[in-house]
Amino acid sequence: MLKTENMSYERKIINDPVFGFINIPKGLLYDLVCHPLLQRLTRIRQLGLSSVVYPGAQHTRFQHSLGAFYLMTEAIQHLTAKGNFIFDSEAEAVKAAILMHDIGHGPFSHVLEDTIVRGVSHEDISLLLMERINREMNGQLTLAIQIFKDEYPKRFLHQLVSGQLDMDRLDYLRRDSFYTGVTEGNIGSARIIKMLDVKDDHLVVEEKGIYSIENFLMARRLMYWQVYLHKASVAYERMLIAALLRAKELAAKGEKLSASPALRFFLYNDVDRTRFYDDPACLENFIRLDDNDIWTSLKVWCGHPDKVLSTLSTGMVDRRLFKVEISTEPATEERKQELTAQIAAALDLTPAEAAWFVSVPSIEKNMYNPADDSIDILYKDGTTKNIAEASDMLNIQLLSKKVKKYYLCYLRLHR
DSSP: OHHHHHHHTOEEEEEETTTEEEEEETTHHHHHHHSHHHHGGGGSBTTTTGGGTOTTOOOBHHHHHHHHHHHHHHHHHHHHHTTOOOOHHHHHHHHHHHHTTTTTOOTTHHHHHHTTSTTOOHHHHHHHHHHHHHHHTTTTTHHHHHHHTTOSSOHHHHHHHSSTTOHHHHHHHHHHHHHHOOGGGOOOHHHHHHHEEEETTEEEEEGGGHHHHHHHHHHHHHHIIIIITOHHHHHHHHHHHHHHHHHHHHHHTTOOOOOOHHHHHHHHSOOOHHHHHHOHHHHHHHTTOOHHHHHHHHHHHTTOSOHHHHHHHHHHHHTOOOEEEEESSOOOHHHHHHHHHHHHHHHTOOHHHHGGGEEOOEEEEOSOOHHHHOOEEEOTTSOEEEHHHHOSSOOHHHHHSOEEEEEEEEOOSOO
16 A cells, blocks of 8 residues: 555656656656657757857757746646635646647757658648557647647636747747846746636736836747847858758659658658658658757768768858848849859859859747737736736837848858
């Protein structure tokens, strides 16, 4: 009897630099943490190429998933203490959902979505992988998947996984701020979680937490422009996109390229959304991909006879970044042609080959989307007000406005 009692309290403790000790109870949640598909995330960096600017940003998607799980555990505890009834099965399911929310990410996730796995988002792949694990676990994740897809009657549980104030955001802002050293992103996640409540099946924040929410929205804005969309990271990302697309083009011509079997599959096959869902080999190869596949290939491609591929790969490996100019207006055709001609002359390339070294992405971002999922403030008299009306400090009109920046990235000809 005693032994059984001890068994029910069995747990694993993981030491996390951001939140301290994280308890993972034995059973379904621990089995998920140990699952090969979740362990794959230990080989995928959370911030992709941001370490080119912030050398400390080496943390993984696995660390982020554990952090979001910790915050979810705290949130459920505080919501239950306020009289919101959550069954143990629901609590376990929502924790499982947050553990798996990023399971579909590939290496340099958004780069892949633009190059070798077109038209398939990481959310789509997450769902496919959740359903796969659910089959392996004889349906133990059915409730977690319902919550993830927002098909469960208690809508606020889905908001904890995916919403304006979800545990995903509360962890990544805090964690990315910690590892990059950008202190402006350091939000009071513990305070926000203590202030959470539920009103009419909708997640709300107590009136006392309004300043923490204002800080959260501002921190998010700062982190986006200072870290996630930093011009050097954008340039590095464009170089990787160009290298992978060039490799794909060479593969289509039958050129021999050194790559791991998983990466080779995507280079030598044209994978779009339809094929991804129809051909089981696509998912099988996708789950074998991680950051190492990409870096190993880039290192080998540095010596490839194709000058475009070797120059791009050498730039990635040796950190010779594209030069970046940011503007509120798109670059003119004349400017692009002038740069292409200069690069063609300097590297002895044709204009078509030189065009690989000029890229003109534009990025649009707003920090707060009232239509998407507004943050509501709960007052003592039971009424709620949107943060846009409740805040006397924030200019929500400004935060809701889309900011569009045009980038011109091109090969540096002189160091």
